[in-house]
Amino acid sequence: MPDTNRPDLTSLAADGPAAADGRLPLIGLDKAELAALAVDMGEKPFRGTQLFQWIYSRGARSFDDMTDISKAFRTRLADTFTLDRPVIAQEQLSEDGTRKWLHAFTDGQKAEAVLIPEDDRGTLCISSQVGCTLTCRFCHTGTQRLVRNLTPGEIIGQIMVARDALDEWPTPKDDSRRITNIVLMGMGEPLYNFDAVKKAMQIVMAGDGISISRHRITLSTSGVVPEIARCGDELRVNLAISLHAGTDEVRSQIMPINKKYPLKDLMEACATYPGASNARRITFEYVMLKDINDSEADARALVDLVKDVHCKFNLIPFNPWPGTPYECSDKKTIERFQSVLTDAGLTCPIRTPRGRDILAACGQLKTDSEKLSAKERRAQAEEVWAEKEAELG
Ligand code: SAH
Numbered sequence: 107m108p109d110t111n112r113p114d115l116t117s118l119a120a121d122g123p124a125a126a127d128g129r130l131p132l133i134g135l136d137k138a139e140l141a142a143l144a145v146d147m148g149e150k151p152f153r154g155t156q157l158f159q160w161i162y163s164r165g166a167r168s169f170d171d172m173t174d175i176s177k178a179f180r181t182r183l184a185d186t187f188t189l190d191r192p193v194i195a196q197e198q199l200s201e202d203g204t205r206k207w208l209h210a211f212t213d214g215q216k217a218e219a220v221l222i223p224e225d226d227r228g229t230l231c232i233s234s235q236v237g238c239t240l241t242c243r244f245c246h247t248g249t250q251r252l253v254r255n256l257t258p259g260e261i262i263g264q265i266m267v268a269r270d271a272l273d274e275w276p277t278p279k280d281d282s283r284r285i286t287n288i289v290l291m292g293m294g295e296p297l298y299n300f301d302a303v304k305k306a307m308q309i310v311m312a313g314d315g316i317s318i319s320r321h322r323i324t325l326s327t328s329g330v331v332p333e334i335a336r337c338g339d340e341l342r343v344n345l346a347i348s349l350h351a352g353t354d355e356v357r358s359q360i361m362p363i364n365k366k367y368p369l370k371d372l373m374e375a376c377a378t379y380p381g382a383s384n385a386r387r388i389t390f391e392y393v394m395l396k397d398i399n400d401s402e403a404d405a406r407a408l409v410d411l412v413k414d415v416h417c418k419f420n421l422i423p424f425n426p427w428p429g430t431p432y433e434c435s436d437k438k439t440i441e442r443f444q445s446v447l448t449d450a451g452l453t454c455p456i457r458t459p460r461g462r463d464i465l466a467a468c469g470q471l472k473t474d475s476e477k478l479s480a481k482e483r484r485a486q487a488e489e490v491w492a493e494k495e496a497e498l499g
């Protein structure tokens with residue numbers, strides 16, 4: 107039963123719904139907010155720093171663990187707040203070691219995160235929205251309506267759950283970390299939820315927080331041009347652009363956002379991205395779609411398009427999903443495409459798909475799984491695309 111005598115501290119809590127017992131979320135608050143909360147509860151501001159470190163550096167799951175904080179304050183905190191992370195609704199392990207978690211948030215909404223272990227690093231791919239407003243034709247998430255933005259706490263919560271699962275608390279300061287890199291490449295368009303993403307990433311970058319440097323964080327966008335400079339100015343993380351075509355004609359067909367922000371504007375935003383240099387290049391992601399964007403002429407158009415940008419490419423073999431209208435280009439075609447770019451001096455590895463068997467690879471994430479035939483799925487996707495595009499105008 108909710109305790110109606112509890113003082114109202116709602117305005118001090120993190121964004122997001124209360125737990126079933128009425129307690130409020132704390133994960134998602136930054137250091138200044140935790141200090142303000144401590145002061146409001148009659149404590150010294152430095153208690154905020156202690157809380158911050160217990161939560162984000164040591165991964166405390168209970169206020170009782172916070173042994174350098176007085177018992178009385180801990181009890182008051184536990185009466186009002188929770189340190190709850192998203193609940194793992196499903197966990198899948200790919201034959202290649204990739205792990206996918208389906209996270210359920212307090213209101214029951216769900217989003218996916220994927221951990222891709224490699225020899226020298228571990229990359230955690232996290233979501234920024236439940237669903238997506240955009241309708242990129244090759245992307246499974248694009249067939250799902252936008253349900254809502256994730257809060258900063260829900261974005262960080264995905265990282266904390268992964269650290270819980272790997273038993274990686276307190277945050278190791280040496281090379282033994284298994285989660286070394288974060289990519290905002292899961293569900294959703296991070297630049298349409300930039301404020302929450304920014305707050306979450308600032309906590310991630312804090313040395314006494316999650317402690318992952320901005321050089322190891324990559325934000326991927328479909329090309330929301332007006333927000334790109336902000337991302338560079340305010341976060342200075344690595345930028346990846348879902349490019350996928352070298353001409354407006356092809357790009358608008360597969361990524362309707364291109365009608366709003368065409369390639370000329372996108373390239374200008376990339377050429378002037380704060381912090382981009384030869385040492386810190388922008389990554390262009392390019393999904394290889396059979397007979398759509400994979401000809402040598404497409405590759406040549408691309409070379410010309412990116413000539414003013416410090417960039418590298420990632421060629422991504424298309425990952426199929428149920429009901430998709432596309433197929434992956436064949437190996438020879440991808441290699442031919444690659445050699446046009448390489449001959450022009452561009453770096454362009456072909457990415458090995460990871461986690462395809464559990465639908466954890468790029469563009470395969472989607473959380474409302476109904477049992478439908480491929481034909482029904484396609485029809486449903488067309489309906490959702492039309493609806494979303496009408497809303498976007
Ligand atoms: N909304 C952001 C973040 C999602 S990132 C963005 O679009 O950039 C997901 C990445 O996977 C993007 O580069 C996207 O274009 C790519 N992708 C989407 N569907 C894919 C598919 N079916 N196969 C391979 N890559 C895909």
Ligand code: SF4
Nearest residue numbers: 238242245248294328
């Ligand atoms: Fe949304 Fe990115 Fe998928 Fe496009 S590729 S539909 S922007 S998640």
